[in-house]
Amino acid sequence: MKALLRERFSEIFPECHDLFLVRAPGRINLIGEHTDYNGLPVLPMAINREIILVAAPRDDAVVELHNTNPCFEPRAFTISSDIEPYQLGDWGNYAKAAVQALHRHFARDVSRLQGLRALVDGNVPMASGLASSSALVVAFALAFLNANNLSMEPQTLAELLAEGEQYVGTRGGGMDQAVCLMAQAGHALKIEFFPTRVEQIPIPPGYSFVVCHSMVEAPKTLSARRAYNVRAAESRLAAALLGKALSRKMQNRMVAIERLGDLYSTDLHLSEAEIDFLLQETFLKDNYTLGEIAYMLGASEDFVCRKYLSAFSPEEARTLDRLKLRSRSRHVLSEGRRVRQAAEALRVSEMNEFGKLMYESHESCATDYEVSIPELDALVAIARESGALGSRLTGAGFGGCTISLVENALVEGFVRLLERSHSRGGDRTEKGNLTFDDRIFVAKPMPAAMVLR
Numbered sequence: 001m002k003a004l005l006r007e008r009f010s011e012i013f014p015e016c017h018d019l020f021l022v023r024a025p026g027r028i029n030l031i032g033e034h035t036d037y038n039g040l041p042v043l044p045m046a047i048n049r050e051i052i053l054v055a056a057p058r059d060d061a062v063v064e065l066h067n068t069n070p071c072f073e074p075r076a077f078t079i080s081s082d083i084e085p086y087q088l089g090d091w092g093n094y095a096k097a098a099v100q101a102l103h104r105h106f107a108r109d110v111s112r113l114q115g116l117r118a119l120v121d122g123n124v125p126m127a128s129g130l131a132s133s134s135a136l137v138v139a140f141a142l143a144f145l146n147a148n149n150l151s152m153e154p155q156t157l158a159e160l161l162a163e164g165e166q167y168v169g170t171r172g173g174g175m176d177q178a179v180c181l182m183a184q185a186g187h188a189l190k191i192e193f194f195p196t197r198v199e200q201i202p203i204p205p206g207y208s209f210v211v212c213h214s215m216v217e218a219p220k221t222l223s224a225r226r227a228y229n230v231r232a233a234e235s236r237l238a239a240a241l242l243g244k245a246l247s248r249k250m251q252n253r254m255v256a257i258e259r260l261g262d263l264y265s266t267d268l269h270l271s272e273a274e275i276d277f278l279l280q281e282t283f284l285k286d287n288y289t290l291g292e293i294a295y296m297l298g299a300s301e302d303f304v305c306r307k308y309l310s311a312f313s314p315e316e317a318r319t320l321d322r323l324k325l326r327s328r329s330r331h332v333l334s335e336g337r338r339v340r341q342a343a344e345a346l347r348v349s350e351m352n353e354f355g356k357l358m359y360e361s362h363e364s365c366a367t368d369y370e371v372s373i374p375e376l377d378a379l380v381a382i383a384r385e386s387g388a389l390g391s392r393l394t395g396a397g398f399g400g401c402t403i404s405l406v407e408n409a410l411v412e413g414f415v416r417l418l419e420r421s422h423s424r425g426g427d428r429t430e431k432g433n434l435t436f437d438d439r440i441f442v443a444k445p446m447p448a449a450m451v452l453r
Contacts, residue, residue: 181448
């Protein structure tokens with residue numbers, strides 16, 4: 001595939017000679033959904049689906065992009081620290097996100113940054129919860145760095161790109177960029193945030209993670225974007241109210257809780273039981289209006305919209321009602337605990353316990369965070385009936401894939417059972433984005449993104 005990609009690049013750009021390749025893997029998240037932007041850990045691994053691009057430097061400040069998929073039209077833009085985005089959902093915005101973030105980082109130290117030409121290919125299913133968009137951002141970032149003979153530490157680059165990817169309109173965390181840039185073959189990564197810390201944990205031999213697509217796409221820049229950003233806003237609001245309640249309990253000592261994960265600050269010395277009790281006594285119901293939240297915070301509705309709902313226009317923010325603060329925070333805090341327990345189970349090869357935590361995670365994602373859909377729930381039920389030790393949705397939800405933990409000796413039969421139960425619907429989805437091999441496959445833990453000559 002790489003040789004064919006080089007040939008195609010040379011056909012499009014016959015004047016280019018200093019070619020290089022970049023590969024950036026997708027990922028599955030074994031457990032820890034919607035915890036990263038809340039300051040709590042995740043446990044993903046890079047997989048054997050990747051973005052590959054061929055690139056060559058230009059001698060000016062233009063970035064020129066082509067894609068092997070004819071659905072994605074060529075794009076070109078000029079490097080700057082303030083790049084005008086394309087229409088929401090346009091694939092070129094992922095290149096712009098990477099380039100703008102890097103330009104802002106290097107502009108003061110590098111007198112001249114040059115552009116590049118790139119041809120993009122890959123086999124990470126799009127809008128499937130496998131981090132195709134972040135893999136694309138990472139691939140563009142590595143290509144831009146290489147074209148300019150620049151380098152960055154993987155952790156620093158991951159943090160920069162996590163912030164930079166908000167350019168496309170979603171308020172996510174840093175999991176996808178971190179695993180893409182710091183993965184090791186054969187390992188999962190326990191990643192903690194603010195600051196980023198990574199622990200490599202070997203995947204025990206004898207077990208596999210089987211990916212199964214729900215046949216429902218969930219592009220975070222389109223249909224699922226609002227729901228995703230509402231969940232993030234609900235989490236921030238819950239954190240603010242818990243901080244307010246904690247301040248009162250501590251004789252009005254100022255306690256700044258920016259993210260739910262801040263409740264585990266060593267300065268607070270809160271036990272799990274104390275955190276659970278704080279949650280129960282702060283949120284006496286689940287649904288809150290914007291007015292009720294403003295009153296509880298002692299702030300105006302305008303202030304709440306500006307500080308906590310900035311992902312929405314002022315008009316849209318005021319339409320948000322029935323904000324579910326109790327159930328959202330309950331999921332996030334319990335999911336953070338499950339990640340810690342699952343990491344320990346992985347370290348000692350307690351895979352039955354690991355699988356049990358996966359099922360618990362899916363239930364919490366479905367009922368408390370409400371990011372599952374009937375198709376994902378059905379796949380998890382089928383996996384349980386078919387002998388999986390554990391199964392859950394992976395990624396942000398609202399569509400995409402499940403992952404199931406299966407003993408290697410049972411994988412072949414398990415896949416056959418899934419195939420019989422899971423509608424194939426021909427060789428491709430109606431939108432043409434999924435090949436047959438993308439619907440059910442065994443994920444292999446792969447190494448991090450890299451530049452290849």
